[in-house]
Amino acid sequence: MAANSRLTSAEFKQIGDRCGTDKTLQHGYHRFYPAHLAPLSQLNDFGILEIGYGEGSSISLWRALYPRAFVYCFDRDVEDEGEGYRVIKADQSSPESLSLAIAKIEHEVHLVVDDGSHNPAHQLQTFSHLFSSLLAPQGVYIVEDIETSYWLDGELYGYATHYGLFNHWSAIEAFKLIVDYTNRSFLAPCDQSQLEYRLAMVGLDPQASALVGSVTFAQNFVVLSKADASDMAYYDRPYVYGERSQRCP
Numbered sequence: 202m203a204a205n206s207r208l209t210s211a212e213f214k215q216i217g218d219r220c221g222t223d224k225t226l227q228h229g230y231h232r233f234y235p236a237h238l239a240p241l242s243q244l245n246d247f248g249i250l251e252i253g254y255g256e257g258s259s260i261s262l263w264r265a266l267y268p269r270a271f272v273y274c275f276d277r278d279v280e281d282e283g284e285g286y287r288v289i290k291a292d293q294s295s296p297e298s299l300s301l302a303i304a305k306i307e308h309e310v311h312l313v314v315d316d317g318s319h320n321p322a323h324q325l326q327t328f329s330h331l332f333s334s335l336l337a338p339q340g341v342y343i344v345e346d347i348e349t350s351y352w353l354d355g356e357l358y359g360y361a362t363h364y365g366l367f368n369h370w371s372a373i374e375a376f377k378l379i380v381d382y383t384n385r386s387f388l389a390p391c392d393q394s395q396l397e398y399r400l401a402m403v404g405l406d407p408q409a410s411a412l413v414g415s416v417t418f419a420q421n422f423v424v425l426s427k428a429d430a431s432d433m434a435y436y437d438r439p440y441v442y443g444e445r446s447q448r449c450p
């Protein structure tokens with residue numbers, strides 16, 4: 202893709218299909234990706250991290266779309282490297298394993314895609330770990346296949362998955378809390394501390410959550426963008442209607 206040109210959904214689908222990834226062959230994620238990838242077209246010499254190797258198809262996809270990027274992949278079972286990419290053995294269910302893997306990354310990472318175990322607890326913990334410490338400001342964090350949040354009795358990659366609609370511990374319900382947290386400057390202090398308590402209870406680090414600039418929900422797909430300094434200025438200023446509206450009982 203030429204620098205500055207806007208990637209279309211049809212182009213993403215064509216390249217994804219050619220690379221053999223289920224992102225386009227099965228899930229239809231070409232409907233959502235291009236709108237969120239626009240900032241990457243301006244960058245040079247940056248990192249992309251995808252959790253989950255599968256057959257390596259998504260590494261081919263990112264290499265084809267962004268030849269000026271270096272692609273990292275974390276996978277529980279695979280270690281490999283080649284031109285423009287490295288697969289690091291890491292278990293996303295373990296914070297220690299994630300920390301060791303992050304230490305091997307040598308580029309500023311502007312895109313993280315979680316397409317690993319799909320276990321909701323891992324999705325939340327991995328977000329908490331990578332969003333603040335690895336992703337660059339204005340970077341994009343994508344969680345694919347959040348369908349597991351709706352599973353009452355499921356199993357994937359050896360992990361039991363018991364959640365269901367409105368289950369507080371599911372990834373979809375937890376990420377909904379971040380919508381409230383992006384509006385924390387309008388909350389009364391008692392409500393804000395209750396929200397921070399709930400974030401922590403469900404496995405979301407409030408410090409990582411505080412860095413979210415926007416959240417987008419689509420079918421089976423969640424996108425969180427990272428705030429930069431100019432966004433943070435809007436979060437940190439006093440609320441003009443706060444004196445009355447933010448009084449706790």
Ligand SMILES: C[S@@+](CC[C@H](N)C(=O)[O-])C[C@H]1O[C@@H](n2cnc3c(N)ncnc32)[C@H](O)[C@@H]1O
Pocket residue numbers: 222223224251252253254255256257258259260275276277278291292293294316317318323358
């Ligand atoms: C759906 S596949 C990835 C597909 C690939 N991203 C693509 O689009 O072509 C999921 C991968 O996650 C890996 N995986 C499962 N549990 C994991 C864990 N706890 N930590 C890291 N990787 C894990 C599996 O080994 C598998 O390779």
